[in-house]
Amino acid sequence: MFQASSRDLSASPLGIPIGSQTYPHRQRIKDGDFAGLCKSFVDLGVGMIELCSPGYSEFAGLSDAKQTRKIIEDHGLKCPSAHFTMRELRTNQEKAIDWAREIGMTQMGTATLSGHVENGVTTMDVVKRAAEEYNKIAETAAKAGIQQFLHDERFEMSKVDNRLTYVALLELLDPKLVRMQFQMSAMVAVGDPVMYFNKYPGRFLSMHLQGVDTSAAKGAGRSPGVPVGRDSLQWPKIFAAAKKGGVRNYFVEQNWDLTVESVSYLKTLK
Numbered sequence: 001m002f003q004a005s006s007r008d009l010s011a012s013p014l015g016i017p018i019g020s021q022t023y024p025h026r027q028r029i030k031d032g033d034f035a036g037l038c039k040s041f042v043d044l045g046v047g048m049i050e051l052c053s054p055g056y057s058e059f060a061g062l063s064d065a066k067q068t069r070k071i072i073e074d075h076g077l078k079c080p081s082a083h084f085t086m087r088e089l090r091t092n093q094e095k096a097i098d099w100a101r102e103i104g105m106t107q108m109g110t111a112t113l114s115g116h117v118e119n120g121v122t123t124m125d126v127v128k129r130a131a132e133e134y135n136k137i138a139e140t141a142a143k144a145g146i147q148q149f150l151h152d153e154r155f156e157m158s159k160v161d162n163r164l165t166y167v168a169l170l171e172l173l174d175p176k177l178v179r180m181q182f183q184m185s186a187m188v189a190v191g192d193p194v195m196y197f198n199k200y201p202g203r204f205l206s207m208h209l210q211g212v213d214t215s216a217a218k219g220a221g222r223s224p225g226v227p228v229g230r231d232s233l234q235w236p237k238i239f240a241a242a243k244k245g246g247v248r249n250y251f252v253e254q255n256w257d258l259t260v261e262s263v264s265y266l267k268t269l270k
Helices: 006-010 023-030 036-045 058-060 065-074 084-091 092-105 122-142 165-172 182-188 193-199 233-246 256-266
Strands: 019-021 047-050 079-082 107-110 147-150 176-182 204-209 249-252
Touching: 019 023, 019 079, 023 036, 023 058, 023 256, 036 065, 036 256, 047 058, 047 249, 058 249, 065 079, 084 092, 084 122, 092 107, 092 122, 122 147, 122 165, 147 204, 176 182, 176 193, 182 193, 182 204, 193 204, 193 233, 204 233, 204 256, 249 256
Parallel strands: 019 047, 019 249, 047 079, 079 107, 107 147, 147 176, 176 204, 204 249
Antiparallel strands: none
């Protein structure tokens, strides 16, 4: 069994093992090298991963939950969560929950509620329907012992009635049923994570980490790719606020070279 060293893990922020989302490395999974990817993570000092469901074509090879769990555990990794498509959650939520629970997950999320956006603008009726649907999905998940969460991607970055759809969703989603996962690269559109963590204590479950250069990203929907720690963000301040926000996991979500640099920086934080 491969094990991440205790020295690597104890150096991580929030006292939580450094995590990585597997989506940027999906080609290795598609090529059948999930075990090799897990070993690469461990060698790097990553102790926790987040998957995507077999509903993502590149992850179809992980449909055997027992085998997937064995590979994860054989490498000494933890996998508390995964992303699912809204189509899966709408049409076959029971199967999705069974897969997640078999692997040992306690959190299930989706990248976006996929509401209708036209020219960057949506309507409050669309937002309300999306929130109502996701509250029902989250209620079913909660009965199975799963915490549902929401990422902040395309729909959430839009505007409704001259304000952010993301903010409207924070008001409409049931805080007992739905927690949030903050995507750092989206902050140039949705705003400062520290503000959110402080204003909505207990509402946030996890973070996706990317380095963000706010000066380079000004006026853009996303920041150019830079490693965590070589950007313009105050990461110690973000992690301190994250505790108040309720964050329990964080996952680097960058290509391999940027992941290597980001993990190296995260090991320096206490």
